[in-house]
Amino acid sequence: MSTSLDSGPPPQVPATALRQRLAELRGPSAAPHPLDARALAALAANPGCRRRALLDGAGVDKAVLAQALGSPGAFGQSQFAFMRGHAFEARVKADRGAELLKLLGVEDTRQVQVPDLSAAGPEGRTARTALALREAAAAGARDGAWTLLDHPMLALDVAGSPAYLEPDAVVVHPDGRWTVVEIKSFPVIDGSADPSKVGAAARQSAVYVLALERVAERTAGARVSHSVLLVCPKDFSNLPVASVVDVRKQLSVTRRQLTRLIRIDAIAAALPDGVSFDVEGCSAGELTASVEAVPAAYAPECLAACELAFHCRERARTSGAVESLGRSARGELGGLTAVPDILAAARGESGDPADPAVAALRRAASLRAEALEAAGCR
Ligand code: SF4
Known part of the structure; x- marks a missing residue:
């Protein structure tokens, strides 16, 4: 599945049509999961995550969805x-x-x-x-x-x-x-x-x-x-x-x-055909494909705030996304967005030496090598 979310202004979808579309995404037998202030505070803390915005807007029970995806979260009150x-x-x-x-x-x-x-x-x-x-x-x-x-x-x-x-x-x-x-x-x-x-x-x-x-x-x-x-x-x-x-x-x-949250109608309108979060009617594979069709913005902070955190963390790690290391690391690494690229830059195999992030990585790699040598680990 592919999707494009960044072109043009959000389409104007009548409220009833949007509600119907969100109900379809949730599934015919699923009652809407209410969005509470705790969830809203977490949503506001990660405004770049379209996945969470759409799932919360559609009233999808993310705990049930995470379970169906095979990545139940250890999240919530006992x-x-x-x-x-x-x-x-x-x-x-x-x-x-x-x-x-x-x-x-x-x-x-x-x-x-x-x-x-x-x-x-x-x-x-x-x-x-x-x-x-x-x-x-x-x-x-x-x-x-x-x-x-x-x-x-x-x-x-x-x-x-x-x-x-x-x-x-x-x-x-x-x-x-x-x-x-x-x-x-x-x-x-x-x-x-x-x-x-x-x-x-x-x-x-x-x-x-x-x-x-x-x-x-x-x-x-x-x-x-x-x-x-x-x-x-x-x-x-x-x-x-x-x-x-x-x-x-x-x-x-x-x-x-x-105010920065992308409008849900824009996210829903950009979804490819066949997307559904209906845990009763879809297989785990179909649910995974549907969840992956909506861009996410994983950060380690998700672990304390979102039921899908284990799923998104696994995906971020598998794809080598630098976000899995945390927002501060992401900010400091500039244009280097994948862990393999960062390691290659640190080894001197790629990257512009004039780039401050690349220079800092090489300096850190050489200090690490010196420390390991001094400790007799090499
Ligand atoms: S865990 Fe996933 S869906 Fe939830 S806020 Fe983080 S990236 Fe978004």
Whole structure:
């Protein structure tokens, strides 16, 4: 299969036609896998990967696809972590969010409004959330009321397709501020938590802030706080402790990366005939050919963020792509894009000696040879 993705502007595909095309790609019996903020943050972290953009846009369950390809990923939460997270969140939100609101400095929680956000389907829940936010903003301005929205639903346009996002909570302050609340089950020990987990939570929260801003733009007097409230268990207990996390940096990165995402309609339009990600109807060979028909941008960071990472890593290694060594190595090696070319350049068999990357490789190779000789390894 061959494909060309770089010619001309994206075609204008009507939304219904695109939805139908994406449903065909997913397969007739597969329900769409929802795109959550965690996936969106990972997508925004690798905006050059058309493969992930298309699979996520089409609602393909990448974990199931990776399994069918023979490269299941060791990615995602364990069942134990999932249960623990749920139990902790239930505790934090018990009694109409009394404990959570106390962490925000609200002592008298009896007057706090907790609207019912239930509605049919994600579109209905998104509309219900937008209405509740507008009512909460009006109640705050009128009566000085606080409002807690438990699991609101927000929508964000991602590469031409809507993604529905569900933060743990949003608190509407009487002064018109809206604060995203993220509840995590990793502990804060002696006042500090695992920085990588805090960073992931900040990136995820930034996606919620971005989606919330779309509603705030249409609500008089509302403004979304760029600091989110991260609630975690304290030390080794189940007591919640809150930290205010400034997500301005993550917000600007996510905003920039999402605008750079290639539109899904352009990726879908460039696919060759016969591409399908239907795990029920296709053999492993057909699925592999379909996945390979969509260009990827593998980097070792994928291992912590994408279910297809083992498959893509294997392909990148087999093809000798320098990306498998990491983005920094890729950046420093300039025009050398394949591992065999790099090794040949280091041995002096190819490459322009005036090229700084080639010169650095030869210098490194000669230092290595000297070191091996001095150690008696040659
Ligand atoms: S693992 Fe593959 S599909 Fe997933 S982001 Fe990386 S390159 Fe893209």
